[in-house]
Amino acid sequence: xxxxxxxxxxxxxxxxxxxxxxxxxxxxxxxxxxxxxxxxxxxxxxxxxxxxxxxxxxxxxx
Amino acid sequence: xxxxxxxxxxxxxxxxxxxxxxxxxxxxxxxxxxxxxxxxxxxxxxxxxxxxxxxxxxxxxxxxxxxxxxxxxxxxxxxxxxxxxxxxxxxxxxxxxxxxxxxxxxxxxxxxxxxxxxxxxxxxxxxxxxxxxxxxxxxxxxxxxxxxxxxxxxxxxxxxxxxxxxxxxxxxxxxxxxxxxxxxxxxxxxxxxxxxxxxxxxxxxxxxxxxxxxxxxxxxxxxxxxxxxxxxxxxxxxxxxxxxxxxxxxxxxxxxxxxxxxxxxxxxxxxxxxxxxxxxxxxxxxxxxxxxxxxxxxxxxxxxxxxxxxxxxxxxxxxxxxxxxxxxxxxxxxxxxxxxxxxxxxxxxxxxxxxxxxxxxxxxxxxxxxxxxxxxxxxxxxxxxxxxxxxxxxxxxxxxxxxxxxxxxxxxxxxxxxxxxxxxxxxxxxxxxxxxxxxxxxxxxxxxxxxxxxxxxxxxxxxxxxxxxxxxxxxxxxxxxxxxxxxxxxxxxxxxxxxxxxxxxxxxxxxxxxxxxxxxxxxxxxxxxxxxxxxxxxxxxxxxxxxxxxxxxxxxxxxxxxxxxxxxxxxxxxxxxxxxxxxxxxxxxxxxxxxxxxxxxxxxxxxxxxxxxxxxxxxxxxxxxxxxxxxxxxxxxxxxxxxxxxxxxxxxxxxxxxxxxxxxxxxxxxxxxxxxxxxxxxxxxxxxxxxxxxxxxxxxxxxxxxxx
Numbered sequence: 225x226x227x228x229x230x231x232x233x234x235x236x237x238x239x240x241x242x243x244x245x246x247x248x249x250x251x252x253x254x255x256x257x258x259x260x261x262x263x264x265x266x267x268x269x270x271x272x273x274x275x276x277x278x279x280x281x282x283x284x285x286x
Numbered sequence: 287x288x289x290x291x292x293x294x295x296x297x298x299x300x301x302x303x304x305x306x307x308x309x310x311x312x313x314x315x316x317x318x319x320x321x322x323x324x325x326x327x328x329x330x331x332x333x334x335x336x337x338x339x340x341x342x343x344x345x346x347x348x349x350x351x352x353x354x355x356x357x358x359x360x361x362x363x364x365x366x367x368x369x370x371x372x373x374x375x376x377x378x379x380x381x382x383x384x385x386x387x388x389x390x391x392x393x394x395x396x397x398x399x400x401x402x403x404x405x406x407x408x409x410x411x412x413x414x415x416x417x418x419x420x421x422x423x424x425x426x427x428x429x430x431x432x433x434x435x436x437x438x439x440x441x442x443x444x445x446x447x448x449x450x451x452x453x454x455x456x457x458x459x460x461x462x463x464x465x466x467x468x469x470x471x472x473x474x475x476x477x478x479x480x481x482x483x484x485x486x487x488x489x490x491x492x493x494x495x496x497x498x499x500x501x502x503x504x505x506x507x508x509x510x511x512x513x514x515x516x517x518x519x520x521x522x523x524x525x526x527x528x529x530x531x532x533x534x535x536x537x538x539x540x541x542x543x544x545x546x547x548x549x550x551x552x553x554x555x556x557x558x559x560x561x562x563x564x565x566x567x568x569x570x571x572x573x574x575x576x577x578x579x580x581x582x583x584x585x586x587x588x589x590x591x592x593x594x595x596x597x598x599x600x601x602x603x604x605x606x607x608x609x610x611x612x613x614x615x616x617x618x619x620x621x622x623x624x625x626x627x628x629x630x631x632x633x634x635x636x637x638x639x640x641x642x643x644x645x646x647x648x649x650x651x652x653x654x655x656x657x658x659x660x661x662x663x664x665x666x667x668x669x670x671x672x673x674x675x676x677x678x679x680x681x682x683x684x685x686x687x688x689x690x691x692x693x694x695x696x697x698x699x700x701x702x703x704x705x706x707x708x709x710x711x712x713x714x715x716x717x718x719x720x721x722x723x724x725x726x727x728x729x730x731x732x733x734x735x736x737x738x739x740x741x742x743x744x745x746x747x748x749x750x751x752x753x754x755x756x757x758x759x760x761x762x763x764x765x766x767x768x769x770x771x772x773x774x775x776x777x778x779x780x781x782x783x784x785x786x787x788x789x790x791x792x793x794x795x796x797x798x799x800x801x802x803x804x805x806x807x808x809x810x811x812x813x814x815x816x817x818x819x820x821x822x823x824x825x826x827x828x829x830x831x832x833x834x835x836x837x838x839x840x841x842x843x844x845x846x847x848x849x850x851x852x853x854x855x856x857x858x859x860x861x862x863x864x865x866x867x868x869x870x871x872x873x874x875x876x877x878x879x880x881x882x883x884x885x886x887x888x889x890x891x892x893x894x895x896x897x898x899x900x901x902x903x904x905x906x907x908x909x910x911x912x913x914x915x916x917x918x919x920x921x922x923x924x925x926x927x928x929x930x931x932x933x934x935x936x937x938x939x940x941x942x943x944x945x946x947x948x949x950x951x952x953x954x955x956x957x958x959x960x961x962x963x964x965x966x967x968x969x970x971x972x973x974x975x976x977x978x979x980x981x982x983x984x985x986x987x988x989x990x991x992x993x994x
Contacts, residue, residue: 242797243538243556243793243794243797246793247534247535247793250530250534250790251530251531251534254526254527254530254531255527257526258523258524258526258527259523261522261523261526266522266523267518267522268441269441269443269444269522270512270518270519270522271518272369272439272441272443273365273368273369273443273445273508273509273512273513273518274512274513274516274517274518276368276369276371276755277368277371277438277755277756277757278294278368278753278754278755
């Protein structure tokens with residue numbers, strides 16, 4: 225079936241190099257993204273779990 | 287700003303907490319049973335439904351999908367509502383999800399005990415249940431995305447990203463690994479064969495660990511750890527990198543489960559490289575979790591919740607260092623197939639998943655019932671007894687692994703195997719098996735104490751079904767952040783975020799799997815490898831039903847210590863008709879790849895009925911019912927037709943002659959057994975499985991003889 229048609233057309237190194245490039249781009253992108261975040265945004269995000277809008281505030285303390 | 291008042295659904299969270307504790311207890315109890323059975327095989331009472339090879343998958347499935355599964359849902363249903371400042375999208379969907387999942391678990395327990403299994407690890411359930419899982423998972427997905435869409439909080443906290451990645455990836459993995467062709471109700475064959483099936487299975491298996499046991503629990507860590515410590519996560523930047531790097535890299539690492547097997551070398555190397563890279567994001571996550579506690583370590587000394595969390599996160603770090611090390615080929619050569627792998631997964635299961643679940647339960651139950659924990663003393667007791675249980679479990683299994691692998695590989699000065707009898711290497715580690723079960727008992731005792739403590743806590747408090755909350759609606763918040771860009775733009779738009787996540791997880795899988803399909807030379811064919819005879823095919827299905835692959839591999843690695851012990855190493859081309867592949871992942875018993883022709887039929891007959899007759903001291907359970915139960919001969923034509931549809935070259939119309947061929951071969955074996963004084967009807971199941979045993983690994987021998 226389609227396997228036979230493509231069997232000679234594909235070079236395996238193409239996949240390896242593509243994989244490497246995609247990975248590096250992706251990773252570097254994520255790092256740049258994270259580094260360029262502003263402090264006010266980060267502190268807002270950080271505190272999200274601590275503000276859940278519950279009306280009855282914790283009677284218990286941990 | 288106009289505030290909206292709404293109610294969080296606590297009732298569904300409560301339901302999942304109960305299910306988590308209940309299935310946790312059951313899953314661990316079955317674990318303890320099999321831990322004892324492994325050194326007292328008579329504890330199967332000669333009942334098929336209680337036999338190790340059938341109930342070991344019940345233990346793994348119960349712990350992964352029932353205990354941790356319900357734990358995931360418990361944590362997500364609690365935290366998602368609060369992070370989105372919205373009630374779950376639809377209460378009915380919540381309850382369909384809850385009961386649907388419990389139904390799947392119950393069906394899994396029953397069908398696995400009955401031997402209705404695909405044999406693929408952590409994907410053993412048969413096709414009707416696979417469909418049910420897909421449906422329930424989609425309902426869960428709709429409910430979560432619906433909640434995200436109607437949220438009142440503009441930004442999606444990092445925990446939600448982990449939840450989204452989990453939902454998307456588990457769906458993809460489950461569907462791709464479950465592509466199978468039904469033969470009958472509750473029996474199917476996978477469309478993939480041999481090497482391809484192995485690659486797809488371990489791409490799935492590895493990522494079941496990644497996206498079922500890890501990413502959702504990291505989401506829980508990022509929510510509940512800051513909550514319990516009452517301080518924000520150490521570094522939000524680090525959590526961004528943790529997330530993207532982890533989900534991108536994880537998906538590539540599957541082939542490390544197949545090092546030194548017949549999988550093409552390039553795929554093995556890919557698995558190793560990405561496994562090593564995984565250390566970075568995993569440890570980034572662990573450090574982020576632990577450093578959240580900076581400045582409050584005094585609290586850790588007093589609070590059982592935090593104690594459990596610290597050990598859980600540390601266990602995550604240990605397991606994610608150990609995993610990459612085991613993915614090094616030289617290390618893998620020593621410890622694959624040994625108890626090291628069992629220890630490794632239990633550092634994850636008992637330490638990371640177990641302890642994190644317990645910490646969330648200890649934090650959540652008092653919260654839901656508006657009270658304090660009934661007894662901190664009991665919780666501390668649980669912590670220490672559970673911790674001790676892990677130490678007993680892990681150290682005994684490491685010891686057992688080192689002992690056994692060294693015995694397997696030990697040669698005498700003359701160049702012969704020092705321990706040629708496999709059983710000798712097993713009997714050597716029986717004391718370790720005993721200590722392991724003791725560790726399991728301690729751990730389970732802790733769980734029982736926890737359940738008592740939590741029930742007492744619930745009784746002294748008062749549960750609130752619908753928790754009132756207030757937040758500003760999202761429309762107003764919208765304007766404020768309109769100009770955001772980059773990640774900020776992305777994480778406030780769930781659809782785009784989900785698409786990017788999906789691309790990230792698909793790349794690795796595609797690059798690994800596509801070449802396997804495209805390039806024929808990856809699986810060199812061997813002319814003498816022929817399809818199984820109808821009787822052997824039936825025998826193979828019995829092998830699958832009884833779960834023989836739980837303890838026996840069919841994959842001889844190219845080491846002298848293995849070729850000396852088992853025979854010629856395995857070639858990829860030998861498995862081209864194997865739907866599914868049965869390489870196995872653990873050698874509790876010896877490899878069976880070249881068992882064909884090694885012993886006479888009568889040896890196999892006695893060995894199935896009473897293994898210790900043939901190998902005194904054997905720890906294999908008896909399978910006496912094989913000699914009594916009649917083979918379902920009528921199913922043969924359907925099986926032949928199904929196999930042909932997925933590419934096995936049975937000639938057209940062979941299904942009509944299959945039964946007579948089957949009977950002919952069965953009678954030959956029955957006559958041979960008769961000569962040895964065994965009177966058995968040719969239509970018994972044992973005849974079929976003996977024929978399969980005698981066929982295993984012989985095709986390649988036929989080729990050698992031809993050449994001679």
